[in-house]
Amino acid sequence: MEQLETFIVESPDTVGARTTKVLIQDTLADLSLNRVIGRLKVFVDPVEPVFIFTALLRLGTPAIRLKDFAKVEMGSLGKDEVRIELQREAHTVKLLNKLWEKYGKESIEQPDKKVIVVKTDPIKEVDVLRELVIEEPQAEVLDRLIDAVALRIIPEGFRVRKHELSTSHILFVASEDTLKPEWIAKAKEMLESMRREEENA
Amino acid sequence: MLEPVMYTGGVYKHNHMVELVEDLGGYILQKNVMQTEVVLLMLVPINDMTIVEEKAKELLGKVTRAPLTGTEIATVAPTLAYHHLPHLDCDVAEFLRKQGSKTNMVGLARGVGKRICQLTAYERDLINEHDLAVFILGNYEHCIIEKSKRLYEGIEIPIVVTGAPQLRTEDVPNATAYVGNFGRILHHMRHSEELRTLDKLAEVIGAVFDNVRKEIAKDPPAVAPPRIKKEIEEQVQEIIDSLHPLPVTLQMNGVRVKLPYEEYHEQIENIRFVEGVTMKEVARVLPSKMRNFILIRALPKSETGFVI
Incomplete structure (x- = not known):
């Protein structure tokens, strides 16, 4: 003690x-x-x-948000997607679960170990995703x-x-x-x- | 009068001990064989103790008194919440079980608080079916004393109270005995000091039982409870298939039979002893408050006029 x-x-x-x-x-x-x-x-x-x-x-x-450990930006030009580039892998499992829950499994792709692509409207969602709370x-x-x-x-x-x-x-x-x-x-x-x-x- | 003892010794020739005790008119209640060692819990007629002790010496075994053998104890906690379980309550129940008694844990519905605690009629009747109740209370002297004034209303069996402060039994109202150094403990009791506290509890309960046994011996039951147990096991086939722990649980003044009352009470009432009497002449067969079990209470000699 x-x-x-x-x-x-x-x-x-x-x-x-x-x-x-x-x-x-x-x-x-x-x-x-x-x-x-x-x-x-x-x-x-x-x-x-x-x-x-x-x-x-x-x-x-305090609470850990997505922007604390990843770069969140718009995807390739002309496509409705948000690209998340992870800098640390520690929270990947929890992040994926949260994304699946929010957007559905079919809209999440992971082309690379450190890259996650979310198929959604980038203009509306980029800021929301940056502030997404992963762990509290x-x-x-x-x-x-x-x-x-x-x-x-x-x-x-x-x-x-x-x-x-x-x-x-x-x-x-x-x-x-x-x-x-x-x-x-x-x-x-x-x-x-x-x-x-x-x-x- | 039968003396509750425990025999520990080697497996080799231990059946000599079993046969000797049975020939003397005693009973073997439990036999545990652990590799090369055997532990027998048995009841031996008090006048023949020296013969049994001699036999034990011959077999290089040991006979010790186990006053909790053949008794059923209720360990009562104010509720079934984290405050009391699992540690302290289970530790006490488990320890008393190791000493040879059958323990049942009772969690009260409204047992909390010193001013607001109460016992329901059902709980009271259920606890009264046992030989003794251990009330496991908490840390504060004032609360234990205040609570004891009202919580044990209507309980007719001996009451042993545990708590943290060192109090004298006279200070705790309505209690038969009080054991200190317990309190609300939220860890497993395994240090030597804590184990000594549990030993003390077993010792105090043993002393209470010895007094009860002396009282019972003044007007002995018409049939010894172990005899009832033996006859039921021999004459009611269904008891073998019962999966309850200890299907026939021995108490000091009767037994609890873990079979449904409606179906079996007539069969049990009509069990015939070799002496020519039936069960209903020497004992009362009652419905138990525990599930739909049967409770058998032996009648005293003063009511029947004979002892078999």
Whole structure:
């Protein structure tokens, strides 16, 4: 867990805090989220009852678009086609699947290992193809993160929940009863304190 | 009174042990042959234990007490979600199975939360069909205590509760025993410390069963449950074709027969023992809450006036 710069589980119940820490470690390791979370603070009070989970995220690369790894230009003069010249082959499989889905298998040709020809109206489609999203690592990581926090870490009985999720942080407040405003304020304060730590570091 | 023991030794001449136990009026419940080693789970009359131990010494085998033999345990989780499964629940169920008991896993429909948890009538009746229930609870002391006040309503069998904090049994309301160091664990329990915790659980359950056995011995059943099992296996042919695990599951005070109640209950009620009595004179044949199985409960001596 050396990736996490802050990893604190606070609770009046010390045994509970210790076991919850192990539980969070296990879950993050299971879903390979260790590198995604930078700082993590959790507060649990079973008597209230409230469970607050806050974390600063370090999401990796943003979405990968076709223009990032290929040259997209109009095909030979007089033909309705777009020519894609790949500079890296890493994403070819995913790209082909996307193209097949969008234009149909019959309109895609691959005359060479690094060249793909799409039979379509080049004037309209060239720009669309340039911006085509091939992979979204961030969205996929966020899905896993929600799975970890909402479905595995927060105690099951805590069905009343409030959450905030962005590419930089995640915040969950959960309880068995109606949420109190001071809990949400506490969660925001926990998040702020981590942001301050981050700036000072 | 029959003593549950496990014999481990070589395959060579192990049938001497089987025959000795059968001659003494005991029962062989399970025989596992692993290459050159054999493990026998058996019930031996307590007064003849020394003879069996001597025989074991002669065969260079070992006899150990296995108090979980011939029992059926329900391992109960608040729900069947990621929070509890697969790790902790399966680990507990598997471990108790290795100790000789038959475990059934029960996931409650509305078992979550300390204030909102509840047990449905069906779940309650199903759990009550077992010899003992293990409730696998979580990390926080306050939650375990609060939950215990309401969750076990109507359960008449002994209740063993597990959780993370080290509590005394007296602190946990309605529990027969409490075992700490568990909690909500989301990894496979395989470290030596965790295995010791599981050993402790088996030990506590064994002690609870020993007390129950003492209680039962005060008013013994008119027919010993292993005897019921033996007669069913000999007299009801269809049980051989049953693909259920342990088609006749032994309990401390009866057996569960994995055959449909409507079709077979009359045949089983009319099973005749060599002593001249039929099953319905010494036991109650009831429909089980588990699928459409049959549950047989032996009647105590005080009701029948005789023991066969």
